[in-house]
Amino acid sequence: MSDWLFDLGNTRLKLAPLEHDGTGPVSAFAHDGARFDPAWMAALPKDIDVAWIASVGPAALRASLLQALVPRAARVVEVRVEREMAGVRIGYAEPARLGIDRALALVGARARVSGWALVVGVGTALTVDLLDAAGLHHGGAIAPSPSLMREALHARAPQLPVDGGTAAAFGTDTADALAGGCLGAALGLIERSCKAAAALAGQPPVLLLHGGGAMQLLAQLDGAVHAPSLVMEGLARLAREPRGLEHTG
Template identity: 75%
Template sequence: MSDWLFDLGNTRLKLAPFDGDGPGAVVAHAHVHEGLDPAWTSTLPPRIEIAWLASVGPPALRAALLQALVPRAARVVEVRVERRMADVVIGYAEPTRLGVDRALALVGARGRTPGWALVVGVGTALTVDLLDAGGRHHGGSIAPSPTLMRAALHARAPQLPPAGGVDGIFGTDTADALAAGCTGAALGLIERSRAAAARLAGTTPAVLMHGGGAAALLDGVDAAVHAPSLVLEGLARLARQPAAAG
């Protein structure tokens, strides 16, 4: 039997086998009609030794996932945020108030770079977290992602299209202007955070981007590294700790 890693978010479920070193081939399943994709179990073996789970998804989806995993896995380990996670020290006054996906992305980033890192998650929300060279989390920020900005504007003003348009600096129609504005707002937060981090660190931090919307912002962030499986990488690093399955 093998161990598997599961990252349950608001829009997708990502899973990968865990070979003891890191995540293997990652498979992502978008949620269907507010439920899990019926095909999500197609890549799983009949039996699992340990199912490592990180969930920020809706309670109903978490319950459905656990209902499927408990009979299949010898053990299910659902990760919770603690002050120290592997070699990362969480900077929140109350660590449990930090989303487990953000915490695990920090652990994953620590495995990629020994220096300062700005960890950017682009999903339903846009999150930015700063990690120093000693593994200490300096906190972060949360904003709507470009997709959520568009959805929120459309909800308040239905004449504004919720998607479409060509991203640029100055749009020449409404859809283009919306794309430019929402993308620009996200990029502005990232660049503002990087500049502040550079002043604090005395050096420019690495920028690691993950999440379903990260690819759309990559070209706008100089020298950013696309790390789409960063949460699973962090989950794997945590699973390697001697006491992790205890």
């Protein structure tokens, strides 16, 4: 038996065994908002000591995940956002209003970076959070990710293609212009946030990118560090310091 980590997001379920130095191999399974890819169950051992869950996904899928895990896990722990989390102090006036994925990414960043860090998640949304050298979260920003921008434009104006095109500063057809515009909007927010963070810190922060859309932005951001499993890394760190976590079963 062993401890396992579960990160339920808006489009994917990630899972990995908890190891003494962090996470083991991470597996990801897509979902459609209503049901999981059935292959995810085959990745699990028959028996689990503790299942550690972080969820921002649909309520019905969260319930399905709990239903699947309770019979095979000796204990199920669903992580909630607290003011203090493994060396990170959440900067929101009401910490519970911060998404658990953003909070865990900050915990993961704290383990990686000794100085200031700007943590950028690129999923359904584009999230930006600033963490200082003492572990204080200074807040952040939320915007549509480039893919969500394309989807929103297509929904309002179906003649605008939802994908395709090559991003450039000045596109010479509609698809290229959309690709460049949506990517440029995301990059603009990140670059503006980096500049503001550097003014606060007195030096540029370490820029960490995670999430399914991170690779699209990574090459455009000098010095950015790809941390694809940052949320899972934070969950692993919290699981080794399980103060103030809510026990579901």
